[in-house]
Amino acid sequence: MDDDDRTAGSHDDAASAHDHTAHPGYADHRAAYLARLRRIEGQVRGVARMVDEDVYCIDVLTQISAVTRALQAVSIGLVEDHLGGCVVDAARRSPDEGQAKVKEAADAIARLVRS
Numbered sequence: 648m649d650d651d652d653r654t655a656g657s658h659d660d661a662a663s664a665h666d667h668t669a670h671p672g673y674a675d676h677r678a679a680y681l682a683r684l685r686r687i688e689g690q691v692r693g694v695a696r697m698v699d700e701d702v703y704c705i706d707v708l709t710q711i712s713a714v715t716r717a718l719q720a721v722s723i724g725l726v727e728d729h730l731g732g733c734v735v736d737a738a739r740r741s742p743d744e745g746q747a748k749v750k751e752a753a754d755a756i757a758r759l760v761r762s
Contacts, residue, residue, distance in 0.1 A: 670732075671728075671729075671732075671733070672725075672728035672729040672730075672731065672732030672733040672734075673724070673725055673728040673729075673732075674732075675728075676724070676728060680721065680724070680725075683717070683721055684721065686717070687714060687717045687718060687721070690710065690713065690714045690717065691714055693710065694707060694710045694711055694714065697710060719759075722759050726752065726755070726756060726759070729752055729755075730752060733748055733752075734748040734749060734752055
């Protein structure tokens with residue numbers, strides 16, 4: 648993972664569709680993801696503070712845009728890690744497992760695009 652922001656996506660609807668015994672594709676970058684997410688969490692708290700302090704609307708929107716971009720970058724990193732780890736590993740095990748992981752990834756990407 649480089650210095651780009653990367654984020655975790657929705658976990659609930661995909662939780663039952665994958666193997667919990669394997670390490671997640673982002674395991675090698677866990678510390679970097681957590682650092683980025685903590686930074687984003689701080690940004691969100693800053694936005695809330697801005698609203699609490701009645702900061703000018705455009706300034707708040709600018710900060711919300713920055714948070715959104717940071718989360719999108721984390722998401723892209725997680726997609727890359729998933730494709731390079733989970734999907735490749737599944738495809739090596741069997742074509743059917745590989746196809747299921749590709750479908751899972753495509754569904755996750757579609758949710759990201761719609762958000």
